[in-house]
Amino acid sequence: MKALAGALVLGMAAVASAAQAGTTLVGGGATLPALGYGGDVTNRQITPISGSFLGAYSAVSGNPQVSYCQTGSGAGKNILAGAAGNNVQNSCAGLAVGTPTPTGFGAPAAGRSDLVRPNFAGADAPLSLTEFNTYVSNVSSLPVQQPVIAGSVAIAFNNPDIGSLDLTEEQVCGVFSGAITNWSDLAPGATGKITVVYRSDGSGTTFAFSNHLSQVCAAQGANHFVTDQAFTTVDSLFGLPSGSVGQSGNPAVATFVANNPGTIAYVESANAGALLSQYATINGLDPFANFGGSPVTISSSDVVYNQAINGADANGRPVLASMSGTSPTSTCIALVKPDAYATQPAGTYPIVAISYFLANSANNGSDLTAVRNLMWAPYNTAITANAGTPGAPVQTVGPFTGLSFLNNTTANQTKLNACMN
Known part of the structure; x- marks a missing residue:
């Protein structure tokens, strides 16, 4: 993960924690940034290592350890909201291919059998209006949402006939709509049927990928892509696409592709780099070498507050709607407009996700200061400077990162702290 070197950071304050000694913050959700968050995605429930982002957070004096369960963005938000059947105490199940999506963050394994609610969640798709309403209904307070990092989404593939693969945007659109079904349509000398692998869980990676597809892919008659975190939508x-296969979580998608020739998938770039030897460029642009910015800048005009995703319009583009019961002046629920990153500037890799941290506005108890520090950590140079040097890998991931902190010009620590009690 690239360090937030030289970023403008507003409202910096010294890091201190009133959390009880020996406690662990418990969260989970998005798998796209998990390698950067924890540095080791071997297990679904991550104990962050030194040099990772969450490891660097814990290394700062007073901050506790963190447990992060890779559930996918949709499940992470459901667990935070206590949606039916979901609870922070439920097991964080194994990561093997075919393993069901967890309904909990495995709090007992982290020594937190006391928790009623997760301390935080990660999501690459911002809150939908339905998810917001579920949270308010179950928790009787408001969530907090803060953009954290950007990540590129790679097109991973497995075809022994191909040494490299450079796709056009039209070919990407054709493969994932099912219009292109044979490898011979993608590369000279390649043969056989294309098997598309997609995320079967509620996925922020799917949201980001579809945000790009619905923007750049021309409609085919009445058909077009719809921006959503469910690939079936x-x-x-x-x-x-005929014969397509669903898998839960970015690591499971990458593992399935690595083990099955003829497959192609969209997957978070760091997972593609760590687990796969083959990934495509798009119009000659590489998801690592041409991933733009360190940090990625989010302008104030691209951030809105107290709005949520409310389905898609007639062209498949995401619709924003105001949340009821939130103050119009509040900066506690921030959302980066999907239009702001659906495409990227010329010369930079085109498919990008924005990932968020979510937390509880109320009833944080003795974890309050630690949670405040965690939510601000992506903008705290005392932490980000120790989460890898610019362009360097988080552990032994070769030259691959595909993740960057954000320079969010609207971020303010004092206002963020006031969002949580």
């Missing part, structure tokens, strides 16, 4: 007007 994204492809609903086309129908899933």
Whole structure:
């Protein structure tokens, strides 16, 4: 993960923690940034290592250890909201291919059998209006949402006939709509049927990928991609490509592709780099070498407050709607407009996700200061400077990162702290 070197950071304050000694913050959710967050995604429930972002957070005096369960963005938000069947105390199940998506963050394994609510969640898709309403209904307070990092989404593949693969945007659109079904249509000398692998869980990676597809792919008659965190909805007007396979979590998708020739998938770049030897460029642009910015800058005009995703319009583009019961002046629920990153500047890799931290506005108890520090950590140079040097890997991931902190010009620590009690 790239360090936030030289970023403008507003409202910096010294880090201190009133959390009880020996406690662990418990969270989980998005798998896209998990390698950067924890440095080791071997297990679904991550204990962050030295040099990772969460490891660097814990290394700062007074901050506790963190446990992070890779559930995917949709499940992470459901667990934070206590949606039916979800609870922080439920097991964080194994990461093997085919393992069901967890309904909990495995709090007992982290020594936190006392928790009623998770301390935080990670998501690459911002809150939908339905998810917001579920949270308010179950928790009787408001969530907090803060953009954390950006990550590129790679097109991973496995084809022994191909040494390298450079796709056009039109070919990406064709493969994932099911219009292109044979490898011979993608590369000279390649043969056989293309098997598309997609995220079967509620996925922020899917949201980011579909945010790009719905923007750049021309409609095919009445059919077009729909921006959503469920790929079955994204492809609903086309129908899933014939023979496609769903897997839960970025690591499971990458592992499935690595073990099955003829497959192709969208997957968070760091997982593609760590687990796969083959990934495509798009119009000659590499998801690592041409991933733009360190940090990625989010302008004030691209951030809105107290708005949520409310489905998609007639062209498949995400619609924003105001949240009821939130103060119009509050900066506690921040959302980066999907239009702001659906495409990227010329010369930079085109498919990018924005990832968020979510927390509880109320009832944080003795963990309050630690949670405040965690939510501000992506903008705290005392922490980010120790989460890898610019362009360097988080552990032994070769030259691959595909993640960057944000220079969010609207971020303010004092205002963020006031959001939580």
